[in-house]
Amino acid sequence: MVSLKDHSTPTGPDRIVISVDAMGGDNGPATVVAGIADSAAKNPGLDFILHGPEAELQRLVARKRILEGRVAIRGAADVVNMRDKPSQVMRNGKGTSMWSALDSVRDREAKVCVSCGNTGALMALSMIRLRKLPGVNRPAIAVLWPSRNPQRFNVMLDVGADIRADAEDLLQYAMMGASYARNGLDLTRPRIGLLNVGTEEHKGRAELRAAHDLIAAQTETGNFDFVGFVEGGDIPGDRCDVIVTDGFTGNVALKTGEGTAQLIGDLLKEAFAYTPLSRLASVLALTSLKRLKKRIDPRRVNGGVFLGLNGTVVKSHGSADATGVSAAVKLAFELARSGFDDRLAARVASAAAQAQDAAEAGGKDTQAT
């Protein structure tokens, strides 16, 4: 059971409260507390509700002067492990820090929830505790991806909430991705691309053609531009800001890109360690390499965001260090401050109604002709 502590929830006129699951990451709660302390130092308007083993969290928080008076601790003895099955967690997860962290958003004590835990379990619990937005069929996980665009990142969704997506799901992803890009990347009118393969023949996949037409018809409701079909090479490119795809393809693309970037990074290190001259060069180049690393460091873009729920959930990498946790909290803070979830809900509901009308009208036309 969740034991609610008698700490009062931190509140104030302009303060943003983020609910943080301290457990479930590979590096334990000390890393999470170090991460939120880092965020707290950067954002004076930010407070936390922290969920996990009470005594341990109190000890860790007490050590960070910057967190004084800004953290409410909610004791939760159980932890969701990386190997726990989502179905088990849904049945038996009530006493976990993850469940407790989501309930703070459900109960409107916090605007956004951050967790480093098991993605499948976090999505499953988010679905039952927060429930889907009216009009949303499948929630999606969106990530930021380093790109050639001026804003330096593109949004891609879905990267693995669900392996299936029909045309209407893809339309909803477009709406949700546009909202996220507007509020997370400050783009007034994001450009949406629908992921497909290059060859003409292949553009015939039925649900993608249908989604193409649905999305093209909703650019005004969704307040976005639509560039049509894009290819894998456009994910880190500048043809669009938001890449829409099903969770199977998106997950493979995400992990392929991450794996390729890591391989190149490791080979770069090897190349620089090869000769005394190249080692000298790498010392001289250190600042340049650090700048590059910062530009594409996955820790800086740490945080998949669950969209399409009543409340926002930021999933941080399981292996996130303090910098990674801090990046996820920063993203949560920005999304909470923009209040984008309310506007997203309105747009999705409106688009769903219009798509329904269009489908019914289309059905009538077909019958009439």
Added chain:
Amino acid sequence: MVSLKDHSTPTGPDRIVISVDAMGGDNGPATVVAGIADSAAKNPGLDFILHGPEAELQRLVARKRILEGRVAIRGAADVVNMRDKPSQVMRNGKGTSMWSALDSVRDREAKVCVSCGNTGALMALSMIRLRKLPGVNRPAIAVLWPSRNPQRFNVMLDVGADIRADAEDLLQYAMMGASYARNGLDLTRPRIGLLNVGTEEHKGRAELRAAHDLIAAQTETGNFDFVGFVEGGDIPGDRCDVIVTDGFTGNVALKTGEGTAQLIGDLLKEAFAYTPLSRLASVLALTSLKRLKKRIDPRRVNGGVFLGLNGTVVKSHGSADATGVSAAVKLAFELARSGFDDRLAARVASAAAQAQDAAEAGGKDTQAT
């Protein structure tokens, strides 16, 4: 119409003949001739049949001393453009250099065909001129991908021959990919992985589960090991040597990986151009960076291979320069020398028969119970 020249086809006891489409690439026939001259210098046992506008090719070939007596030119006045639709090329493509280049393999004058032209058209023409191997439902395009494995590359297929693949297609891809890895990468017993997404729930996609069992049952027939499901991060990794997937997912993964690598390369250049000190560093590091570039340079692994046809076709990048063309020819040469297509045909036929038997037996079992 293809006008056959009176040049005799180059032959000899141990000589390998490659049929090369000189047209259709972005850089024109001079680049292709420079590429084959480069290959000819490295491999004394290699001869060519070159297809394209006769007078121009004769002039270009005459300029390269190394090609003397090693190239037969077949005049073909028409060119398949990058924007031509495969269906049009199938109807009206008889006079093109691409058609002519494939016919040299069809007529058994050459072992392998190399083209830089339009992928969709090349696959469509390959299907009608070479026809599918007995037992193969869908041919596939396989690429080499830089990896952490000792052989430095993994094989991935299909990367875009067809967007669909059912369980039996995926089994055939496994057989074909294993043959390719044995002969193209010198691996005695390649390890096959079936591409999927990470989360347990998602492993339930029906055709992937079915393919998993089919592939697992054919490791002896196919002479490969099967590591089961792998993720996008394993494409450049060392868990397996061959990644099997459908052409939609494979195409997205390939282009995502290429785009990410290019982005990192460009950012690296930017990073090194940032300050005088970093420019100095990059001069010192030049050898290291060149070594890295060579390791992951797509030109070195240039060439998707069409598998599952009566004859092998190597598709080089449209933008290939002479180094890229030479890399594609080298791959063609190695595949031709290994004679892998005959052994592949035997294995695929055998696996198809066994899978059929298993399916029928399974069907009977189901009916009986």
